[in-house]
Amino acid sequence: MAARRSIGQRVARYREASGLSRAQLAEEVGRNADWLRSVESGRLPLDRYTMVHAIAAALDADPVDLLGRPTPVGDPRTRPAHRTVPALRRALLRAGLPLTVQEEPPPLDVLRRRVDETDRLRRHAHYGELGLLLPQLLDDLRAAADTSAGVDRDIAHHLLTEARHNAAMLTKKLGHPDLATAAAAQARQAAAVPGDPLLATAAQWLQAEVCLTVGATAEAQALIDGGLARLDGLLTDTAPGAWSLWGTLHLVGAVLEAQLGRQAESAGHLTEAATAADRVGEHPGHQTEFSAGELAIHLVHAALELGADPDVLDRITEVDLSRLPRERRARHGIDRARLFARAGDDATAVRELLAADRIAPEAVRAHPLVPELVLTAAHRSRTPGPATDAARRLAIPL
Incomplete structure (x- = not known):
């Protein structure tokens, strides 16, 4: 398997294609040429979305292209989730088409249980299982929403909003922001039907999350x-x-x-x-x-x-995080790793990544900054060690 490019290497490629010098691009984002040279060479991780988005804007590039497009054939832990994306894309495309199935949709209580299951899978980052369930669920919910009336119609649209929320979050996590944008817009359309201001606001929050990405x-x-x-x-x-x-x-x-x-x-x-x-x-x-x-x-x-540096973690030492879903705890572990990597403590950063991987491996391996942290740690290490072992475990080719 070919070595994975770091974000810095992708920046260098786009910068050279745009005809900008290091000094010119660095000035655009408020840094100097030496800093950009360290980023492009892999000595410094580009681990802040703030800077990724600023560089992308200066290069007229899509931030996703700098972060790295999804690699569905790389990691066996995330491969099943990526394989569900084509079916999910087709389900989202069908949302505006006339219904073709004449069968009676499942009862609302059955659909409620199926939506609850997708909520559980999303919260604990079981992305492959979630991707398998969503396409048919979206079709069944749309059929229920289109063929019911009164209170049942409102309930069906509420459930459809939740399922589209889960579709948006899944595709966002897997690195498909365009699909996430479509799913979030469809969730907002469904949320408008029952006239529930809280449901409509939840759909707005979802769209804001996708925009931020x-x-x-x-x-x-x-x-x-x-x-x-x-x-x-x-x-x-x-x-x-x-x-x-x-x-x-x-x-x-x-x-x-x-x-x-x-x-x-x-x-x-x-x-x-x-x-x-x-x-x-x-x-x-x-x-x-x-x-x-x-x-x-x-x-x-x-x-x-x-x-911030790792001292910010002292502010939350008294907070119990154990009740958070696995996906949230794993993503916090990635943030901890980013803090330690920024401070030059690559050994602790790698340990934090591996601890997060034990909590929710699909969440960790789908995160675009995880390879950046591992590649930077490997680059800064003079001999094979923890970073090399982490790259092997997380299926990141060096």
Whole structure:
């Protein structure tokens, strides 16, 4: 298997194709030529989405191309998930076509159980199993939504919104932001039918997440602001669902502001989210996973984008993360690895990655920054060691 390119090597390739010198590109993103040389050579990891998006904009490139397109034939742990993408793409394309199946759709209680199962698989990063279930579920839910009436019609559209949410999240994690964009837009269409403002806001939050992934910060900001405005009049002592969405939107806002380098604004969002976490407790709603644990890992994630070092982890030592879904805990482990790699502690960074891999291997191996961390650690190591072993375990060709 050919060695995997680092993000820095891809940057060099795009920079040379665009005719820019290192000094010119570095100036565009507020750095110097020596820094860019270290990134392109693999001595420094390009581990901040803020910088990836800034470089992509300067090069007129898609951020996904710099992060690396999906590799469906590489890792046997993620290969089954990638193989489900064509069927899922076709299911999303069918969403606007007339129904062709004349059979009665499954009962709503059966569909509810099937949606719950996809929720579970998404939360714990069982992407291959999730991808197998979603295409037929999306078809069955669309049939139920189109053929039912009254309360049943609203329930069917609610379930369809949830399933499309899971489709958007899966395709986003697997590196297909265009499919995620389509699924999120379809989720928002379904959410508009029942007239439930919380469901509509949940769909807006989903779209904001997808926008953030591709660096569409203005669009993400508009969605966050619109969602918060809708929720403002719905926040009561007996509305945990509204508070969960309120807190979640503020967490996304905190990350967005961090990516824009606005520390005070990011901190303001985290303060609002902390207020919501006190009200919600351990009972989030609308697929948000919102809790004190979710607040803690977003605090770290936002700090990463602002250039923090590992000391930021001291701020969350008293927070219990054990109740978070496996996918969230694994992604936090990746953030921990990024912090230690930034501090030059590659051995600890590799240990954090391998610990995260034991929690949710599909989440770790689908993450675009994991290869970057391993490749940088291997490049900086003078002899084969932990980084080489990690590359072998995570199926990252050196």
